[in-house]
Amino acid sequence: MQLSIRSYRPGDREDLYEICVRTGDNGADATSLYPDPRVLPDIFVGPYLAQEPELAFVVADTAGEDRALGYILGTSDTRRFVARYLAEWLPGVVDRYPDDGGRGSELRHPEVMLGPGVDEYPAHLHIDLLPQAQGQGLGRQLMRTFLGALRERGVLRVQLGMGVRNVAARAFYDRLGFTELARPVPGLVVLGRDTLMAGADSGR
Numbered sequence: 001m002q003l004s005i006r007s008y009r010p011g012d013r014e015d016l017y018e019i020c021v022r023t024g025d026n027g028a029d030a031t032s033l034y035p036d037p038r039v040l041p042d043i044f045v046g047p048y049l050a051q052e053p054e055l056a057f058v059v060a061d062t063a064g065e066d067r068a069l070g071y072i073l074g075t076s077d078t079r080r081f082v083a084r085y086l087a088e089w090l091p092g093v094v095d096r097y098p099d100d101g102g103r104g105s106e107l108r109h110p111e112v113m114l115g116p117g118v119d120e121y122p123a124h125l126h127i128d129l130l131p132q133a134q135g136q137g138l139g140r141q142l143m144r145t146f147l148g149a150l151r152e153r154g155v156l157r158v159q160l161g162m163g164v165r166n167v168a169a170r171a172f173y174d175r176l177g178f179t180e181l182a183r184p185v186p187g188l189v190v191l192g193r194d195t196l197m198a199g200a201d202s203g204r
């Protein structure tokens with residue numbers, strides 16, 4: 001395998017949906033957790049690819065079938081993202097999932113992303129790599145690429161939400177210079193960083 005970073009292409013979409021599910025339980029496989037596990041990528045992948053595909057980058061085996069094994073994606077403007085999600089994305093998926101207090105309800109309420117830090121840290125992201133792509137510096141490369149794309153768009157700060165139980169991901173974000181911004185609800189921590197600071201390209 002020769003893994004490298006490239007821009008997202010529409011043909012990657014189903015691979016990204018699968019990666020999201022297979023890493024969706026705090027980094028582990030979430031396939032068995034939901035009656036319809038596509039609810040996860042319909043929240044955390046699909047709407048981003050629909051709105052800002054130019055901000056999506058993948059890890060692919062470019063010497064093989066060129067299938068995606070990991071991704072980073074997000075939005076440069078969370079307020080605009082939420083407005084378009086409600087107007088354009090939600091109507092197309094809402095009937096598929098019950099409003100059951102779980103992910104089906106989370107799908108219906110993207111406005112929870114409009115927390116107090118949303119104007120200071122207007123962008124947000126999601127990053128997931130399958131196990132065979134982890135631990136080789138590719139997450140760092142994806143992050144560098146994504147932060148560079150935000151910088152090009154004049155975006156100064158980015159945030160992300162993660163499960164507090166995902167200690168491996170927390171170690172990764174700490175290493176890349178993210179700091180804790182808030183714990184809005186039990187089990188969720190919001191981290192953020194500047195897209196301009198030196199840590200973007202170095203090891204800190």
Ligand SMILES: CC(C)(COP(=O)(O)OP(=O)(O)OC[C@H]1O[C@@H](n2cnc3c(N)ncnc32)[C@H](O)[C@@H]1OP(=O)(O)O)[C@@H](O)C(=O)NCCC(=O)NCCS
Nearest residue numbers: 023027128129134135136137138139140162168171172175
């Ligand atoms: C978390 C994740 C994105 C990290 O990507 P990665 O490619 O494995 O990480 P990298 O190899 O690029 O590591 C970058 C740095 O973070 C550190 N790091 C990564 N994982 C770590 C861990 N579990 N413990 C300690 N440090 C870790 C590395 O040591 C490295 O530091 P260095 O370059 O100074 O040596 C990836 O493992 C992943 O997708 N995991 C499953 C899905 C997930 O949990 N996503 C995040 C949801 S919030």
